[in-house]
Amino acid sequence: MTTRTPARWGLRTLAFGYLGLLxxxxxxxxxxxxxxxxxxxxxxxxxxxxxxxxxxxxxxMVAVAVPLNTIFGVGCALLLVRHKWKGNAVIDGIxxxxxxxxxxxxxLSLFLLYGxxxxxxxxxxxxxxxxxxxxPGMILASVFVSLPFVVxxxxxxxxxxxxxxxxxASTLGANGWQTFWRITLPAIRWGVAYGVVLTTARVLGEFGxxxxxxxxxxxxxxxxxxxxxxxFEQFNExxxxxxxxxxxxxxxxxxxxxxxxxxxxxxxxxxxxxTGDAAISTSNAKEDS
Amino acid sequence: MEGHPATFPTTPPRAGIRLPGVGVGVGLGRxxxxxxxxxxxMLPLAxxxxxxxxxxxxxxxxxxxxxxxxxxxxLTVICSLIVVAINAFFGTIIAWVLVxxxxxxxxxxxALIDLPFALPTIVAGLTLLTLYGSDSPIGLDIAFTRVAIxxxxxxxxLPFVTRAVQPLLMEMDREMEEAATSLGAGGFTVxxxxxxxxxxxxxxxxxxxxxxRALGEYGSLILISGNIPFKTxxxxxxxxxxxxxxxxxGAAAVSVVLLAISLxxxxxxxxxxxxxxxxxxxxxxPRIVKRIANRSGGIGG
Numbered sequence: 001m002t003t004r005t006p007a008r009w010g011l012r013t014l015a016f017g018y019l020g021l022l023x024x025x026x027x028x029x030x031x032x033x034x035x036x037x038x039x040x041x042x043x044x045x046x047x048x049x050x051x052x053x054x055x056x057x058x059x060x061m062v063a064v065a066v067p068l069n070t071i072f073g074v075g076c077a078l079l080l081v082r083h084k085w086k087g088n089a090v091i092d093g094i095x096x097x098x099x100x101x102x103x104x105x106x107x108l109s110l111f112l113l114y115g116x117x118x119x120x121x122x123x124x125x126x127x128x129x130x131x132x133x134x135x136p137g138m139i140l141a142s143v144f145v146s147l148p149f150v151v152x153x154x155x156x157x158x159x160x161x162x163x164x165x166x167x168x169a170s171t172l173g174a175n176g177w178q179t180f181w182r183i184t185l186p187a188i189r190w191g192v193a194y195g196v197v198l199t200t201a202r203v204l205g206e207f208g209x210x211x212x213x214x215x216x217x218x219x220x221x222x223x224x225x226x227x228x229x230x231x232f233e234q235f236n237e238x239x240x241x242x243x244x245x246x247x248x249x250x251x252x253x254x255x256x257x258x259x260x261x262x263x264x265x266x267x268x269x270x271x272x273x274x275t276g277d278a279a280i281s282t283s284n285a286k287e288d289s
Numbered sequence: 290m291e292g293h294p295a296t297f298p299t300t301p302p303r304a305g306i307r308l309p310g311v312g313v314g315v316g317l318g319r320x321x322x323x324x325x326x327x328x329x330x331m332l333p334l335a336x337x338x339x340x341x342x343x344x345x346x347x348x349x350x351x352x353x354x355x356x357x358x359x360x361x362x363x364l365t366v367i368c369s370l371i372v373v374a375i376n377a378f379f380g381t382i383i384a385w386v387l388v389x390x391x392x393x394x395x396x397x398x399x400a401l402i403d404l405p406f407a408l409p410t411i412v413a414g415l416t417l418l419t420l421y422g423s424d425s426p427i428g429l430d431i432a433f434t435r436v437a438i439x440x441x442x443x444x445x446x447l448p449f450v451t452r453a454v455q456p457l458l459m460e461m462d463r464e465m466e467e468a469a470t471s472l473g474a475g476g477f478t479v480x481x482x483x484x485x486x487x488x489x490x491x492x493x494x495x496x497x498x499x500x501x502r503a504l505g506e507y508g509s510l511i512l513i514s515g516n517i518p519f520k521t522x523x524x525x526x527x528x529x530x531x532x533x534x535x536x537x538x539g540a541a542a543v544s545v546v547l548l549a550i551s552l553x554x555x556x557x558x559x560x561x562x563x564x565x566x567x568x569x570x571x572x573x574x575p576r577i578v579k580r581i582a583n584r585s586g587g588i589g590g
Contacts, residue, residue, distance in 0.1 A: 022447065023405070029426070075318055102504070208410075240415060
């Protein structure tokens, strides 16, 4: 350490102080508030019909949006990396779009397409399909906001693994699907898994886009984040805190999976190490990979 | 990773390689990708653009420059600027402590940095309210003020600068610093002349990403900001209130402005990452930027 001791302590104090005040203390506080009166109240709050429905609906969003974006993501990444095409740059740019857009704007865009006076709304209504203020609209919003993750995580891994093994397999007579299932997919699985974790986290916590298209009807179109917001606004703080804790625990699980997945993906030669122990371990031993 | 070149060209054209969807399949796959992106992303955005111009360019301009919408835009931009300045300062310090300092529990602290990316934004807002709201146990009530907006935005953008600076700091050659020190440079001089210039591209990339995120943020603000027009109403909240009061084209106009700013920022980041990355590993910064963008869960939430 070349840094002198007083300077080091000064920097430490600033870093820990900032993290503590902004991150750690508030998170600890919400845990304290939730369990202030024991386990009973939060459990009661989370087992009310509306809360259970909100949890169920949130899981439904995940169950639909995550597989959709995973299949799309892997397929799209394969096309982008393995098949040169003039349109690839355009596709690549469009995939980044959901990152550049406020979730409220995403909600508005779906509102404009599927609302009563929207582009598709009236026609779909004639067919008896309601998208807005019901589950399909919320699924569309979830798909939109979480679209880029799997593609973005899979592309670098695909580039890294190269095509030698795939070529060997195909020389030995494997057809396209066999090569994909036996060679490509096992080689990219941690990158894909990492993308799936990020997609899931985003869908679980999405608020802005879903709030616009859902109408937030309790027991009908309310996901867990919407439930938390509404409970708080109705001064039902117990329910709000309990819902927030459920979401926070899911986030902590995500964080754990992120650092494990990040490490595995890195071991596979994929993402650069910028988080978790992967980053730490390389700080002093750069040559370890 | 060391064994591979830093830039990855598209894999060379297949030499007899058979992947899923060769020939007809590739065309079909491309068609499906284009269809999916059109339905899920492009059509909805086209609808926003169309709606914003439904009353002509004059109406668009009036919507954007209306007093409430201008106040919201100004507040959003000013708060975001303050937030990225705070981020640049503390983010760099945190990165420094995580890379150059040794202390027990370093791995845990390092993992904690990503918490704001993993935590749903509504929970982030509620969390801050429990400590800094009207029931504040430490007597610090900032709810429904502009300070609260800055707090919430600092929370959700915390990882950007740290995560952009960390890898640069790791790859930095210690010899330069040692040489400077042996030539008599003090700690601060070494930082100002050697370390800071090396970290600057990372700091700027992190700042740009954090700024784009702060502009569109919604979920963490609605509970804590109070959404008072002309006082604590940011643009995303303004858009929401316009939708609810039936002024959809006004909402669309402001959306287009937000969209244009964040698109310009993202283009700036990617151009800048390409230019700012120098030395023997030209690919590092662009990849850092891409990965942070992905980690962050995009903008808002």
